[in-house]
Amino acid sequence: MSQAGTLSWLAGHELRLSFRDWVSLMTAGRRRRAYKVVIALGVFVTAMHVFAYWLVAGYADINLTADVPTLIALTGTIGVAMSLLLSQAMESVTRAFYTRADLELILTSPVSTRKVFAVRMLSIAASTMLLAMLLAAPFIDVLVLRGGVRWLSAYGVVASIGALATAISLALTVALFRVCGAKRTRLIAQIVAAVVGAAFVIALQLVAIFSSGSLSRFSALQSHWVLTHAPALDAFFWWPARAVLGDPVALAAVMALSAAVLAAAIVTFSRRFGDHALAAAGVSSTIVRQRRASAHFRHRSPRQALRVKEWTLLRRDPWLISQTLMQILYLLPPALLLWITFRAGNEAYVVLIPVIVMAAGQLAGGLAWLTISAEDAPDFVASAPIAPSSVLLAKVEAVIGMIALVFAPMVGVLVFDSLRAGVILALGILLSAAGATLIQLAFRVQAKRSHFRRRQTSSRIATFAEAFSSISWAATAAMAADGTWFALVPGVAALCILGGVRVISPPRD
Amino acid sequence: MQQLTRPVALALRGLRKTFDRPAVDGLDLTVYGGEFYALVGPNGAGKTTTLRMVTGLLRPDAGTIAIEGIDALADPIAAKQVTAWVADEAMIYDKLTPLEYLEFVAGLWRMDAGEAERRAHDLLGWLGLAPHAHERCEGFSKGMRQKVALAGALVHDPKLIILDEPLTGLDAASARQVKTVLHERVRAGGTVIMTTHILDVAERMADRIGIIVGGRLIAEGTLDELHRQSGQSGTLEDTFLTLVAGQAEAA
Numbered sequence: 001m002s003q004a005g006t007l008s009w010l011a012g013h014e015l016r017l018s019f020r021d022w023v024s025l026m027t028a029g030r031r032r033r034a035y036k037v038v039i040a041l042g043v044f045v046t047a048m049h050v051f052a053y054w055l056v057a058g059y060a061d062i063n064l065t066a067d068v069p070t071l072i073a074l075t076g077t078i079g080v081a082m083s084l085l086l087s088q089a090m091e092s093v094t095r096a097f098y099t100r101a102d103l104e105l106i107l108t109s110p111v112s113t114r115k116v117f118a119v120r121m122l123s124i125a126a127s128t129m130l131l132a133m134l135l136a137a138p139f140i141d142v143l144v145l146r147g148g149v150r151w152l153s154a155y156g157v158v159a160s161i162g163a164l165a166t167a168i169s170l171a172l173t174v175a176l177f178r179v180c181g182a183k184r185t186r187l188i189a190q191i192v193a194a195v196v197g198a199a200f201v202i203a204l205q206l207v208a209i210f211s212s213g214s215l216s217r218f219s220a221l222q223s224h225w226v227l228t229h230a231p232a233l234d235a236f237f238w239w240p241a242r243a244v245l246g247d248p249v250a251l252a253a254v255m256a257l258s259a260a261v262l263a264a265a266i267v268t269f270s271r272r273f274g275d276h277a278l279a280a281a282g283v284s285s286t287i288v289r290q291r292r293a294s295a296h297f298r299h300r301s302p303r304q305a306l307r308v309k310e311w312t313l314l315r316r317d318p319w320l321i322s323q324t325l326m327q328i329l330y331l332l333p334p335a336l337l338l339w340i341t342f343r344a345g346n347e348a349y350v351v352l353i354p355v356i357v358m359a360a361g362q363l364a365g366g367l368a369w370l371t372i373s374a375e376d377a378p379d380f381v382a383s384a385p386i387a388p389s390s391v392l393l394a395k396v397e398a399v400i401g402m403i404a405l406v407f408a409p410m411v412g413v414l415v416f417d418s419l420r421a422g423v424i425l426a427l428g429i430l431l432s433a434a435g436a437t438l439i440q441l442a443f444r445v446q447a448k449r450s451h452f453r454r455r456q457t458s459s460r461i462a463t464f465a466e467a468f469s470s471i472s473w474a475a476t477a478a479m480a481a482d483g484t485w486f487a488l489v490p491g492v493a494a495l496c497i498l499g500g501v502r503v504i505s506p507p508r509d
Numbered sequence: 510m511q512q513l514t515r516p517v518a519l520a521l522r523g524l525r526k527t528f529d530r531p532a533v534d535g536l537d538l539t540v541y542g543g544e545f546y547a548l549v550g551p552n553g554a555g556k557t558t559t560l561r562m563v564t565g566l567l568r569p570d571a572g573t574i575a576i577e578g579i580d581a582l583a584d585p586i587a588a589k590q591v592t593a594w595v596a597d598e599a600m601i602y603d604k605l606t607p608l609e610y611l612e613f614v615a616g617l618w619r620m621d622a623g624e625a626e627r628r629a630h631d632l633l634g635w636l637g638l639a640p641h642a643h644e645r646c647e648g649f650s651k652g653m654r655q656k657v658a659l660a661g662a663l664v665h666d667p668k669l670i671i672l673d674e675p676l677t678g679l680d681a682a683s684a685r686q687v688k689t690v691l692h693e694r695v696r697a698g699g700t701v702i703m704t705t706h707i708l709d710v711a712e713r714m715a716d717r718i719g720i721i722v723g724g725r726l727i728a729e730g731t732l733d734e735l736h737r738q739s740g741q742s743g744t745l746e747d748t749f750l751t752l753v754a755g756q757a758e759a760a
Contacts, residue, residue, distance in 0.1 A: 288645040290606045297612045297626035305616025309602070316604040316645075377600035380661070383564045384617040385589035 010116055014123040040460070045138070052138035060147030066245060068230050074241035082161050085132050087197025089162075089169035092124045094189040097173065097273075097280045107274060117273035121170060121266045129162030150246030157243045157251065160258035167258075167265035169193075174269050174276065182279035187318035302386040306394035307401065310371045314402070320370065320452060353421065353481045354474035356410055357428035361470025364403050364433035366452070368440035371395040374449040396437055403433045421481055428477030435469040435498055442505035461504065469497045515541040517575070518669050518700035524562060524572035526724075532558040534724035536572070540702055540717075542668070545695045547715035548704045549745075551753060555724035556704040560671050563702075564594040577668050590618065593662035597674035599654035600661075603647035607638055607657045610646065611664050618665035625664060632660040635693075636686055652683030659687060663694065670694060672703040676710060688714060712745040720749060722756045 003009060062070055106116050136158045143151035172192065176185045231237045243251040300308065314320060372395050375381060381391055407429050415422030443462035447455065472494035479487035519540040526533040533555040540546045548556050561567040563574055565585045574581040574588075581588035601610055608629060615625030633639045636656040641649070646657055655675065662670055670691070676684045691701050692714070705711050711718050712732060719729040728738050736742050739751045 287648045289643050290609070290645055292608070292643065297615060297622040297629070299622040300612075300616035302617045302619065305613050308616075309605070309613050312609070313602060313604050376602050379561075379566055379594070379596055380600035380658075381617070382566050383589060383592070383594040384614075385586045385619075386617060387586060 007115060007119060010111070010119040011122065014119055018123060018127060048138040049141060052142045056139050057142055057146050060143045060145075060151070062147075062245065066241075068227065068233060071233075071238045071241045072226060072230055074244055075238065078157070078161065078240050078244070081132065081136070081158070082165060083199055084197055085128055085162055085165035086169055087193045088131065089124065089128045089165045090173060090189055090193035090196065092128065093121075093166075093169050093173045094186060094193070096120055096124060097177075097277050098186055103277055107278070113274040114270045117277075118266050118270040121166070121270060121273070125163055125166035125262055125266075128166050129159045132158045132162040151244075153246045153248070153251045154244045156255050157240055160240075160243075160254045163258040163262040167262045170265045170269050174272070177276045177279070182276065186280070190318075302384065303390055303394040303397065306381075306391060307398045310395060310398035311402070313376075314367075314370065317449070320449065350478050350482050353425050353428060354478040356407065356425060357432045357477045358470045358474040360403055360407055360429040361432035361436045361466065361473060363406065364399055365436035365440055365466040365470075366455070367399045367402050368396070368437040369447075369455045370449060370452065371398050372437075372440055373444045373447045373455070374452070375446075376449065378446055392441065396441070399437050400430075400433060403429065424477055424480045428473055428480075431476075431494070432470050432473035435473060435494060436466050438498055439466045439469060439501050442501045462501075465497055465501050469494050472497060515543065516577075518542045518544065518577060519563065519702065520573075520575040521559070521563070522573045524559065524574065525570045526555075526558055526562060526567060527570055531724050533562070533569070536721070536724060536726060538719060538726055538729075540669075540700060542577075542700055543695060543698050544700055545691070545714055545716045546700070546702045547711035547718045548702060548721060549706070549708060549711050549718060549749060550704075550721035554721045556721055557673055558724075559721070560594075560673055560702070560704065564592060564671055565589055566594075591668040593665065593667035593670045595655075595658050595662045595670070595672040595675050597677050599651070599658035601646050601654055601657050604645055606643050606645055607633055607660065608642045610657060610661055614661045614664050620665055628664050628666065629660070632663055632690075635690055636660055652679045655679060656683060656686065659690065663690070667699070669700045669702070672701065674704055674706065676705065676707060708745045708749055718745065720752055722753055727756045728752050 066074075107113060133155055136154065140151060140154045140158075143154065173185070173189050176189050176192070180188055239247075239250040240254050243254045372392065382388070411422055411426045411429070414425050439462055472490045475490035476487050476494065479490065517539055519538070521536055521538040524533055524536040524538075525531070536555070536559060538559075548559070550556050558567065562569045563576070563581065565581065565588065569582070576588040577591050579588045579591070602613075605613065611629040611632070612625065615622065615629070630639070630642075633642050636659065638653065638656055638660065641653065646654060649657065655678075659672075659675065662672075672691075675687060679687065688710070691703075695701055695716075703711075703715070717729065717731055718735060719726050720735070721727070728735055730738065732745060732748075735745070735748045735752070739748045739755075741748045741751050
C-alpha cells in the first residue's frame with residue numbers, strides 16, 4: 001500500500017472512486033444487477049465483434065504501402081474518433097471543474113492541491129483512453145485476427161488520440177474559464193463539446209451533400225477535390241494512419257508526441273485547477289434576477305400551469321439544452337439535404353424522412369424523461385388537488401409541444417414541396433414521439449434532472465424499447481413515403497413493442 | 510371539554526401502514542379546527558408516514574382519513590383542495606423565482622389570478638422575501654427556500670396545514686418568521702399540524718401535543734395533561750423521555 005498523500009496513493013483513491021462510479025453506472029446503483037451486467041456486457045462484446053467482422057474484416061490485408069485514398073479513409077476515421085473523444089474529454093473536464101463533491105475536503109487538507117488535481121487530470125485522460133480502446137477493441141481485434149499482430153499498433157494510436165483529446169480539452173476549458181468566466185464556461189464548454197462531437201461527422205456529411213447529394217461520409221473523403229489536395233505520401237500528416245497500419249517509427253512518434261502534450265497540459269494547468277474549481281463552486285450561489293413577461297399573475301388551469309412550468313424549467317437550464325443539442329445537431333445535414341431537395345425538385349424523401357422521424361423519437365424520449373421522471377418537487381405536485389392522470393397528461397402535452405416547436409419548420413418546408421410527404425413526416429414524428437413518451441411513462445422512476453446523462457442505465461429495457469420503437473416508426477414513415485403497403489409491417493412491429501412495454505413495465509400503485 | 514364543540518379538522522381512525530415492519534399501527538388521532546397540534550416521537554416512530562398518508566402521498570393499508578369532514582381516501586382531490594403540505598426539504602424549483610413558483614401553485618389550486626397575486630405579495634412581504642421575489646431560487650439559502658415553500662403552502666389559503674420538521678436547519682431569524690406566520694394562521698382560524706424534534710418549539714407553540722411511538726399514539730394532550738400522564742412536572746423533554754421509556758419497558 002502506498003504512503004498517504006503521495007501521487008500513487010491519490011491515484012489509487014481516484015481509481016477506486018472511478019471504478020465504483022462505473023459499477024454504479026452499469027448497475028444503476030443496484031448490486032444485485034452485477035451478474036446481469038456481466039452477461040449483458042458479454043453479449044454486447046460478442047455482438048460488437050460480429051459487427052466489426054462484417055465491417056472491417058475485408059480491410060485486414062492493407063499494408064504499409066497503402067495508397068493515398070486508403071490513407072485518407074484511415075485519417076478520416078481517426079478524425080471522427082478524435083472529435084468524439086474530444087467531446088467526451090471536454091465533458092469530463094467540465095464536470096471535474098463543476099463537481100463540488102470533495103473539493104472543500106481537498107482544499108482544506110494539507111495535501112498539495114497541485115498534486116491532487118494533476119492526478120485528477122491524469123484520471124480523466126486514463127478514462128478517456130480506456131473508453132476509446134474499449135470502443136475500438138472489436139475492430140482492432142478483428143484486424144489482428146485476420147491481418148496479423150501488426151494491427152495491435154492501432155491500440156497505441158487510439159490511446160494516443162485519447163491522451164491528445166484530453167490535453168486539448170484541458171486547454172480549451174481553461175481558456176474558456178479565462179475568457180468567459182466561471183458562470184458561463186459550463187454552458188459554453190458543454191455546447192462546444194456537443195458541437196465538437198458532432199462537427200466532424202456533420203462536416204463530412206455536408207461536404208457529401210454538396211458534392212454528391214448523399215449523406216455518405218466516405219463519398220466526401222474520396223472526392224476528386226480531396227484526392228487532388230491531399231499531402232504527399234511521405235508527409236508527416238499520414239503518420240497516425242501509418243501508425244495504425246503498423247509502422248513502428250510512426251507509432252513511437254505519435255505516442256511520444258501525445259504523451260508529451262498531455263504531460264505539458266497537466267503540468268501547466270494543475271497549478272490553477274483549484275482556483276477555477278473554486279470559482280465554479282461559487283457559481284451556484286450567484287443571484288439570477290428574472291424579468292417577468294407579464295406584470296400580473298395569469299389565470300391558468302392546473303394542466304396549463306404544469307405545462308408552462310415544464311417549458312420554463314427547460315428553457316432556463318442551459319445544461320439540459322446542451323445535452324439535447326447533440327440530437328438536434330445531427331438534424332442539420334438532413335435539414336440541408338431537405339433544402340437542396342426542395343430547390344432541386346428531386347425526391348430524396350425516402351432517405352430524409354426516417355432520419356427526422358427517428359430523431360424526433362430520441363428527442364421525445366429525453367424530454368419525456370425530464371418532465372415525467374425528473375420532477376423536482378414530486379411530492380408537492382402529488383399533494384395538489386389534481387388527479388395523477390391529469391398531471392401525466394399535462395407533462396405529455398409539454399413534451400409534444402416541444403417536439404412540435406422543433407420539427408414544425410421541417411414539416412412546413414416539406415409540405416411546400418410535397419403535401420403527401422409532409423403529412424407522412426408529421427405523422428411519423430407524432431407517432432415516434434408519442435411512442436417514446438409512452439415508453440418513458442411506463443418505466444418512470446423518480447430521478448434528478450442532473451442525472452439526465454445516466455437515464456439510459458436506470459432501465460435498459462426502456463432504452464432499447466425506445467430505440468427500437470423510433471427505428472420502427474422511422475421505417476414505417478420511409479416505406480410510406482416510398483408508397484408501399486409494406487409500411488404496415490414496421491408499424492405493427494412498433495405497436496407490438498409498445499404492447500410489450502405495457503406488459504413488462506413495473507406495476508403502479 | 511371545549512373541544513367537543515369545535516369542528517374536527519382531521520380525524521384518523523385505525524390508520525395502518527406496513528413496509529418491512531408496521532410503520533403506523535392502528536393510529537387514532539383527532540385534531541380540531543383552529544388548533545396548533547405538534548406530533549412528536551423518536552426517529553422511525555411513524556410521524557412522517559402518518560402525515561404522508563394524510564396528504565395523499567401514501568395509501569394506507571387500513572383505516573380512514575377525514576379532512577374537514579371530507580373522506581380523503583374516497584375524494585382525494587377535494588381533501589387536497591383544503592390541505593397544504595410542507596416537507597422538511599423545501600419542494601421548490603431552482604429555476605423559478607418565488608413569484609413564479611407561487612403563480613404555479615395558484616394554477617394547481619385553481620385560484621383566481623388576482624387574489625393569488627395579492628396573497629403572494631402579502632406572503633412574500635411577511636416572510637421577508639419581497640426583495641428576492643424576482644430572483645431564481647437556485648441561489649437561495651435553506652432558510653429562504655423553506656420560506657418560499659411555506660409561502661407556497663399558504664398562498665391557496667388552506668384550512669389544514671401539515672408541516673414535517675419545518676424548522677430543521679433554519680437560523681433563528683428565519684425560524685422566528687416561520688413560527689410567527691404559523692401562529693397568525695392559527696389565530697385566523699386555520700389548523701396546523703407539525704412534526705418536530707425540537708421539543709422546546711412544540712412546548713411553546715402547540716395547543717396540544719401527541720407523542721407517537723411504534724406507529725401508535727401513546728400520549729396526547731396539553732403540556733399539563735402530558736405532565737399528569739407521565740408523573741413528571743419538568744419540561745416537555747423530561748415528560749417525553751419518561752413516556753417513551755415507559756412505552757419501551759412495556760413493550
